[in-house]
Amino acid sequence: DAGVTQSPTHLIKTRGQQVTLRCSPKSGHDTVSWYQQALGQGPQFIFQYYEEEERQRGNFPDRFSGHQFPNYSSELNVNALLLGDSALYLCASSLIGGGAKETQYFGPGTRLLVL
Amino acid sequence: QKEVEQNSGPLSVPEGAIASLNCTYSDRGSQSFFWYRQYSGKSPELIMSIYSNGDKEDGRFTAQLNKASQYVSLLIRDSQPSDSATYLCAVRQNDYKLSFGAGTTVTVRA
Numbered sequence: 001d002a003g004v005t006q007s008p009t010h011l012i013k014t015r016g017q018q019v020t021l022r023c024s025p026k027s028g029h030d031t032v033s034w035y036q037q038a039l040g041q042g043p044q045f046i047f048q049y050y051e052e053e054e055r056q057r058g059n060f061p062d063r064f065s066g067h068q069f070p071n072y073s074s075e076l077n078v079n080a081l082l083l084g085d086s087a088l089y090l091c092a093s094s095l096i097g098g099g100a101k102e103t104q105y106f107g108p109g110t111r112l113l114v115l
Numbered sequence: 116q117k118e119v120e121q122n123s124g125p126l127s128v129p130e131g132a133i134a135s136l137n138c139t140y141s142d143r144g145s146q147s148f149f150w151y152r153q154y155s156g157k158s159p160e161l162i163m164s165i166y167s168n169g170d171k172e173d174g175r176f177t178a179q180l181n182k183a184s185q186y187v188s189l190l191i192r193d194s195q196p197s198d199s200a201t202y203l204c205a206v207r208q209n210d211y212k213l214s215f216g217a218g219t220t221v222t223v224r225a
Contacts, residue, residue, distance in 0.1 A: 033212070042119075042203055042215030043159065056211045090158055092213075100146040100166055104213060109158045 002027045004093050004107035012113045013081050021076040021110045025093030031055075032074040033104060034066060035090040043090055049074050050096055078112075086114045116141050119206050121216035128223055134191040136219050138204030141185070147207040148180055148187045153218065154200045163189065194223045 005024045013019050025032050031050045035043035045058035049068035068074045072093075078085055088111050092104035121138045128134045136150075147166055151159035165171045165178040165187065177190040187206075191198055201218040208214070 035213075040217070042205075042217050043213075045212035045214070048211050058212060088158075100207070101164070102147075102207075102211075103149070103161065103164060105161060106151075106158045 004029075004091055004105055006089075006091050006107040006110050008110060009108065010111045010113075012115065014115050015081055015083060017081050017114075018077065018079045019081060019112060021078075021089050021091075021112075022073065023076070023091030023093075023107060024073045025091075026105055029093035029095050029105075030072050031094045031096050031102075032068060032072065033092045033094070034074070034076045035092065035106075036060070037088040037090055037109075039087075046076065081114045083114050086112060088112075117216075118142065118208075118214040119204055119216040121202075121204050122219045123217070124219040124221070126219055126221045128194050128221065130194060130196060130223055130225050132194050134194050134198065134221050134223070136189040136191075136202050136204075136221070138187045138189075138206075138216055139185055140187070140206045140214075142206070142208045143182075143185060145182075145185075145206045145208045148178070149205040149207075149213065150176075150178060150189045151203040151205060151215075152200045153203055159203055191221070194221075196223050196225055199223050 033048040034046040037043040047057040088109045091107045150163040153159045163178040179188045204216040205213040
C-alpha cells in the first residue's frame with residue numbers, strides 16, 4: 001500500500017525565486033491538504049484540494065497557490081519567496097466521505113530553505 | 116485565544132512510567148480529535164483518533180475526550196525510549212482543515 005510521497009525532499013532557494021513542490025496521495029485517497037510547519041511549531045493549514053478544486057484555504061497570501069491533477073496528485077507553488085517561507089512543507093491525503101472521521105495521513109515533507 | 120493549546124513541555128519521564136499529555140481547544144463545535152507523533156526531522160504520524168466523549172485505548176496509548184470541558188488528553192503507558200518524540204494534538208472543527216497545537220516534546224529516560 002503506497003503511502004503519501006513528496007518531492008523533492010530538500011530544496012534551497014533565494015529570496016524572490018519561485019518554487020514548486022509535489023505530492024502524490026496515498027493509494028485510494030482523493031483529497032490533498034498542504035501544511036507549513038516552521039521550526040518548533042505545529043503545522044499550519046495552507047489549503048485543501050478535492051476534485052481539482054481548492055476546497056478550503058488557510059491564512060496564507062496569494063503567493064501560495066496550488067493545483068490538483070486528475071490522478072489526485074497535487075502541486076504547491078510559492079512565488080516571490082521570502083526568508084520567512086523557510087519551513088517543512090507537508091502534504092496530507094485523505095478520502096472524502098468520511099465526514100468527521102476523515103483522517104489525514106502525512107507524507108515525509110519537503111524542507112525548504114530560503115537564503 | 117489559540118484554537119488548540121498544549122502543555123509546552125518538555126516532559127521527561129522515566130522508562131516504564133506513564134506520560135500524560137494535555138490539549139485544550141477553543142471551538143465548542145469541534146468534531147474530530149487526533150494525536151500525531153513527530154520524531155525529530157520527520158513528518159507527523161497518526162497514532163490515535165477520537166470522536167466521542169470518553170476513553171479510547173490502542174495498545175499502550177489511551178486518548179480521553181471531554182467535549183464539555185473542551186479537553187483531550189493522551190496517556191502513554193509503560194513509556195519506552197522509542198516514545199521520545201513531539202506529540203501534536205490536532206482538532207477539526209466543522210470544516211476540512213486540521214488545527215494543530217504547538218506540540219509537547221516527550222523524553223523517556225532509561
